[in-house]
Amino acid sequence: MERESSALLFIREKSVGFTARVALHEYKRQCDGGYPAKLKKVLIVTAPLWFKAPFRILRLFVREKLRERVHTVSAPQLGAHVPRASLPTQLGGQLAPDHAAWLEHCRNCYTNNLQNNKLDGVIDEYVISNYIPPVKTQNGVIEHEVARDMTSDRVARLEQPDAMHISDPPYTCDTGPLRHTHGYNGDMKGGHIHSGDEDEVDLITRGTWSSGEASPGLSDEECAGGGAGESAGALLARLRSLGRRGLVAEYEEIRARPPQGTFHHAKLPSNLSKNRYTDVLCYDHSRVLLSQIDPEDPTTDYINANYVDGYKQKNAFICTQGPLPKTYSDFWRMVWEQGCLAVVMTTRAVERGRVKCGQYWPAAAGARAVHPPFALLTEAVDVEDDYIISHLVLTDLRSEMSRRVWHGQYVRWPDYGVPGGGRAQPVLRFLQLVRRAQRTALADLGDAWAGHSRGPPIVVHCSAGIGRTGTFITLDVCTSRLSAEGVADVRGTVERVRAQRAHSIQMPDQYVFCHLALLEYAVMHGYLESADLNGFDDDNEDESE
Structure with missing residues (x-):
C-alpha cells in the first residue's frame, strides 16, 4: 500500500493450488489484518x-484499493515488482530462505530491546524503524549474529566523514527507515556504509536495487517533479531577471x-564492454536488472540503464544508452521483461560521420x-519531417509470445545541443505523440x-542516454505537472x-532549453x-563583441 513506506509484498505461487474465491478471501484477510504492516x-x-477467468470477475466485487493491490503475473514479470535478491530461487530469484534464522533474529531483537526499555509496546514499529538486519542481497542469507541498531550512537557513527550514506540521496522526499534495509550501494563494514570506485567488487555484500525498486522510498504521489514549483508567470519573471547567463550559472552549480x-x-x-562510453556509467542504486541468464555469471543481469521517476509515477522511464551490436539482445530482453510498450530515440544512428547508436x-x-x-x-x-515512427512486433522465440x-x-536533435x-x-x-502512443x-x-x-516504463535513449534523454524526460515531467497543478520546477x-x-x-544549453520550452508550452x-x-x-551578445 503506497501510503505505507514499510508495506509488504505478498507472493502466492499458484502452482500450490487454490481457488480464486479462496485466494481473494486470503488476500483480504492479509490486507485487513495488517500484520506486521499493511500489504502493498x-x-x-x-x-x-x-x-x-473467475478471478477477473471476482475482483470486481472487492474494494478498489484491494483490487489495485492484487495482480496476476508470470515468473519473469516478478522482477518488475520485487528485488530479485528478495525472490526465492524457485521463482528466478537469489534468495535462499532461512525461516528459523529469521525467527531467531526477531526473537533477539525483541529480547534485547525489552531489556533496554525501548519497545514501548509497539513491536512492529520498533522492528521496522530501529532495527536494521544486515542483508546479503545477492544470496538472501540473513546474518542474525550481528545486530545493527539505529540508536543515537549508531546514527552518530554513520555521520562520521568516512561514512558516505548513499541510500539517502538529496532530493529524495521520503525519509522512511525501511529504505535503509536494502537501499544501500556500499559495503557494510564495522557499522559504516563505505562507497568507493574500486574496480574489484564483492557482489555478495554489496547491495543494489533491482527492477521496480529504483525509488524505494517514494510513492507515486511523492514523485511530483521537483519542489514547490512556480507558475508560468513566475517562471517568466525569473528568466527575465536571470537571463541566459544566470541560468547557465545555475546549471553549473x-x-x-x-x-x-x-x-x-x-x-x-565483464560489463565494461557493454558500456558505449567509458565515462557514462549507470548508478548501482537505480539500475535496471535483467534476468540472470547464466547461473554461473551474475553479470548477465547488467545493462547500462536506469529507472527515472516521472510525474507522480515511480520508475516511469528507463534511461539507457544507444544499444551496441553486442547489447541488442540485452536491450530487447529489457523491453520484454519490463513490459515496455514504447521506445523513444532522440538521436540518429550516425551523426557527423560518427556512429551514435x-x-x-x-x-x-x-x-x-x-x-x-x-x-x-x-x-x-x-x-515525418521531425520524426520517424516504426510499429514493431517483438516476439519471444522461447515462448512464441508476441x-x-x-x-x-x-531526427532533428543534434548531439550536445538542442533541437534545430x-x-x-x-x-x-513529439512528446504528446509519445504519450498518446503509450495510452493507446x-x-x-x-x-x-x-x-x-x-503504464509500464517508457524507454528513452539517445547516444549516451544522458543529454537529450534527460532533457526529454525533464520536459515530460514539467509539462505534466504544469497541466495538472499549474506550477512546475525545472531545477528540482x-x-x-x-x-x-x-x-x-x-550541456548548459539543454538546461536553458528546458526552461524556454516550458514557457513555449505555457x-x-x-x-x-x-x-x-x-x-x-544580452549578456552573451556583450561577451561576443
Missing part, C-alpha cells in the same frame, strides 16, 4: 487460465556536485531481424495490465533526474498570453 501488493504467480551514488556494477571487467530494429516496413532469443518485425513506418512496441525516433533553431514546438508535439498501447492491453494508470526536476541517471542534462496551452524575453541573451 499481492502477486499471484503463474496462474493458469482456469484461475484467471548543479553540474559541479559529485555523483549521488556508485558505479560498481558498471565497472566490473546501432541499428537495433529493422528500419524498413516488412523487414525482420533476430536478436536471440527475440525476433522483430516492422509492420509499418510513418515518416507484443507490439511503438518506436519513435526524433531552439524552437520547442516540434519537440513538444495501454488501452489495447486491457485487463492484462494491472499497474500504474500511465533536473536534480531528481540526475539523482537517478548520473550526469543527465549534459503559451501554447493558455497559461500565458505571451512570453516576451527581450534581453534574455
Whole structure:
C-alpha cells in the first residue's frame, strides 16, 4: 500500500493450488489484518487460465484499493515488482530462505530491546524503524549474529566523514527507515556504509536495487517533479531577471556536485564492454536488472540503464544508452521483461560521420531481424519531417509470445545541443505523440495490465542516454505537472533526474532549453498570453563583441 513506506509484498505461487474465491478471501484477510504492516501488493504467480477467468470477475466485487493491490503475473514479470535478491530461487530469484534464522533474529531483537526499555509496546514499529538486519542481497542469507541498531550512537557513527550514506540521496522526499534495509550501494563494514570506485567488487555484500525498486522510498504521489514549483508567470519573471547567463550559472552549480551514488556494477571487467562510453556509467542504486541468464555469471543481469521517476509515477522511464551490436539482445530482453510498450530515440544512428547508436530494429516496413532469443518485425513506418515512427512486433522465440512496441525516433536533435533553431514546438508535439502512443498501447492491453494508470516504463535513449534523454524526460515531467497543478520546477526536476541517471542534462544549453520550452508550452496551452524575453541573451551578445 503506497501510503505505507514499510508495506509488504505478498507472493502466492499458484502452482500450490487454490481457488480464486479462496485466494481473494486470503488476500483480504492479509490486507485487513495488517500484520506486521499493511500489504502493498499481492502477486499471484503463474496462474493458469482456469484461475484467471473467475478471478477477473471476482475482483470486481472487492474494494478498489484491494483490487489495485492484487495482480496476476508470470515468473519473469516478478522482477518488475520485487528485488530479485528478495525472490526465492524457485521463482528466478537469489534468495535462499532461512525461516528459523529469521525467527531467531526477531526473537533477539525483541529480547534485547525489552531489556533496554525501548519497545514501548509497539513491536512492529520498533522492528521496522530501529532495527536494521544486515542483508546479503545477492544470496538472501540473513546474518542474525550481528545486530545493527539505529540508536543515537549508531546514527552518530554513520555521520562520521568516512561514512558516505548513499541510500539517502538529496532530493529524495521520503525519509522512511525501511529504505535503509536494502537501499544501500556500499559495503557494510564495522557499522559504516563505505562507497568507493574500486574496480574489484564483492557482489555478495554489496547491495543494489533491482527492477521496480529504483525509488524505494517514494510513492507515486511523492514523485511530483521537483519542489514547490512556480507558475508560468513566475517562471517568466525569473528568466527575465536571470537571463541566459544566470541560468547557465545555475546549471553549473548543479553540474559541479559529485555523483549521488556508485558505479560498481558498471565497472566490473565483464560489463565494461557493454558500456558505449567509458565515462557514462549507470548508478548501482537505480539500475535496471535483467534476468540472470547464466547461473554461473551474475553479470548477465547488467545493462547500462536506469529507472527515472516521472510525474507522480515511480520508475516511469528507463534511461539507457544507444544499444551496441553486442547489447541488442540485452536491450530487447529489457523491453520484454519490463513490459515496455514504447521506445523513444532522440538521436540518429550516425551523426557527423560518427556512429551514435546501432541499428537495433529493422528500419524498413516488412523487414525482420533476430536478436536471440527475440525476433522483430516492422509492420509499418510513418515518416515525418521531425520524426520517424516504426510499429514493431517483438516476439519471444522461447515462448512464441508476441507484443507490439511503438518506436519513435526524433531526427532533428543534434548531439550536445538542442533541437534545430531552439524552437520547442516540434519537440513538444513529439512528446504528446509519445504519450498518446503509450495510452493507446495501454488501452489495447486491457485487463492484462494491472499497474500504474500511465503504464509500464517508457524507454528513452539517445547516444549516451544522458543529454537529450534527460532533457526529454525533464520536459515530460514539467509539462505534466504544469497541466495538472499549474506550477512546475525545472531545477528540482533536473536534480531528481540526475539523482537517478548520473550526469543527465549534459550541456548548459539543454538546461536553458528546458526552461524556454516550458514557457513555449505555457503559451501554447493558455497559461500565458505571451512570453516576451527581450534581453534574455544580452549578456552573451556583450561577451561576443
